[in-house]
Amino acid sequence: MRTVTVVGASLAGLYAARELRAQGFDGRLVVVGEEPHAPYDRPPLSKGFLTGGAGEETLALGDAEETDELAAEWLLGVRARGLDVRGRTVLLDDGRTVPTDGVVIATGARARRLPGAVPAGVHTLRTLEEARDLRGALTAGPCHVVVIGGGFIGAETASSCAALGHDVTVVEAAPLPLAGHLGERLAAACAALHDRGGVRLLTGTGVRELHGRRASVTPAAGHRGRDTVAAVELSDGRVLPADVVVVGIGAVPNTEWLAGSDLAVDDGVLCDDGCVTRLPQVVAVGDVARAGGVRSEHWTSATQQPAVAVRNLLAGATVDTTRPVPYFWSDQYGTRIQFAGRRGDGDTVRITDGALDEDGFLAVFERAGRTTAALAVGRSRPFTRVRRELLSAQRGLAPV
């Protein structure tokens, strides 16, 4: 392979570029990224970056020395708009084409938005620009914040807004946030964190309408004529005053650019559990990849998949597969939530440390006498042990 093009210059794309070089690829390496920025880390955007503790300079994923060593051509600020498999080219929005032998798809996901036009003051949180906008809106003094969606990003955003002294309400359509991820009992324990952090959680209700008000002063450039959000009307009729609305209703994989490429796309790029698509010269990694039937949206998957994907890409066939123990963390209300493993609906839950109504706990999920998953709230140390055991069991070794 003489040229490999990585499309998407974020976490998974950077790790893929590193792996290509680490695994001995010494040909031409091109990295295409729609964002104008060098790769940066997203998790802090809803945490320390929002509260002001972590500045932009702390977000960089690489450094100058490494960038030199990678000897890649960085085409930043330009979107790939197509993949011509037969012609072996990546087509760029500005008309340029990149002839290539291999492709790593790492285009991630974007924040899902509410349908239709929305007033100003309604935010999503995925990119640095979105985070800057939201941070700016939160520094104008205490205000009413409504967070739509009680998932991890919604919960972290609510926590950060509360830490900044705002009046915060989280609206969740399901009867309980995260119940699908954690099961009802533990989801309830996590939902209780909102209350302890002084944030209202309203569940079982959707959003009917966002009410705006005419900006009384001259509208800011770009918002000309656009109303500013004033209230959120819920489907049960309640009306919540709102100066800032954050929509945290999930992410959509960025696959549109692959239309017409022959690749199979269905909520992500379909690939085998070695991250190889239908075509051996095209692999997919990170939030955009549906590998072995699962699309995971976690930092750790985006950093682990590239090693396997690149090995297979360079081999021209699936010679290795990922054997992940899914893992993610979330920081909320001064405590750290960590989850690892694969929980099934019938699994029993055992609290092995702390208690659900205490300041923290470790919960272990079990099926047929085996540990399937673990959830920790403020219990990093015992969690690390269980996670290790899950990893050894997955590798077929005796648990340590």
Added chain:
Amino acid sequence: MIPVCRLEDLPAGEAVRVETSPPIAVFNADGELYAIDDTCSHQDASLSEGWLEGCLVECPLHAASFDLRTGRPTCLPARRPVRTHRVTVEDDVVHLHLAAEEGTAA
């Protein structure tokens, strides 16, 4: 010099966090005692809660690994070392000598 705990309270494979500022983690790696800054140089995690294997500790948040002897990271995502500190045992009590204090105090 800071007394940490009795030696018997820090068995092999265990770690203890000392609430200095910044906090320090003291490890018993198969009988050898080591001390490093507790906060991971990558982001915000406590290395005393990590996974100890030989002379390496793996961060509990994103799995960067540090060599206890040198404080250097052995893999990403950490790039910067953590400080190491000297540990001694006197009368069965583990003592910590802060790196910055070396030569001045004690």
